[in-house]
Amino acid sequence: xxxxxxxxxxxxxxxxxxxxxxxxxxxxxxxxxxxxxxxxxxxxxxxxxxxxxxxxxxxxxxxxxxxxxxxxxxxxxxxxxxxxxxxxxxxxxxxxxxxxxxxxxxxxxxxxxxxxxxxx
Numbered sequence: 580x581x582x583x584x585x586x587x588x589x590x591x592x593x594x595x596x597x598x599x600x601x602x603x604x605x606x607x608x609x610x611x612x613x614x615x616x617x618x619x620x621x622x623x624x625x626x627x628x629x630x631x632x633x634x635x636x637x638x639x640x641x642x643x644x645x646x647x648x649x650x651x652x653x654x655x656x657x658x659x660x661x662x663x664x665x666x667x668x669x670x671x672x673x674x675x676x677x678x679x680x681x682x683x684x685x686x687x688x689x690x691x692x693x694x695x696x697x698x699x
Contacts, residue, residue, distance in 0.1 A: 580615065580618055580641060583611075584673070584680070584685060586608060586611055586616070586619045587619055587622065587623060588660045589608050590606060590608065590616065590619060590620060590623060591623060591628060591649065591653055591656055591657050592657055592660070592661065593606050594646045594647075594649055594653070595649055595653070595654065595657045597648075605645065606620070606645075606646065617634070617635075617639075617641065617642065617643035617644055618641045618642055618643070620643075620644040621633075621642035623644075623646060623653070624644050624646070626652075626682050627650055627653075628649065628650060628652055628656055628682075629646045629647070629648060629649050629653045630648055630650065631644045631645055631646040632644065632645050632647065655686070656689075659689035659690055660689055662693075664696075665689060665692050665696065666689070668692045669685065669688045669692050672688060672692075673685070673688070
């Protein structure tokens with residue numbers, strides 16, 4: 580399964596929007612399957628953007644995680660990715676270049692778009 584930046588963004592923002600004492604065992608994102616969400620939740624935890632719980636079973640072919648809360652790095656990513664305009668500009672650059680993008684590159688790209696918008 581390929582990494583889907585749009586799903587990662589949606590999941591990070593959904594976790595950020597939760598109340599501190601709210602536990603939603605399964606996040607649902609329109610247009611995505613539970614397997615896609617579970618795998619991308621794993622990627623989010625693995626990258627250090629959030630904490631979560633491994634809920635995979637022996638029958639799962641892919642990692643399956645549930646997210647509990649964001650880390651400081653996750654909040655930084657959410658702050659950079661929250662604006663639709665900023666996100667769309669960064670996504671267009673990624674699409675235009677047509678190459679794989681790491682998390683660090685995506686964060687730097689988002690920050691670059693923000694800096695350009697602010698005239699810094």
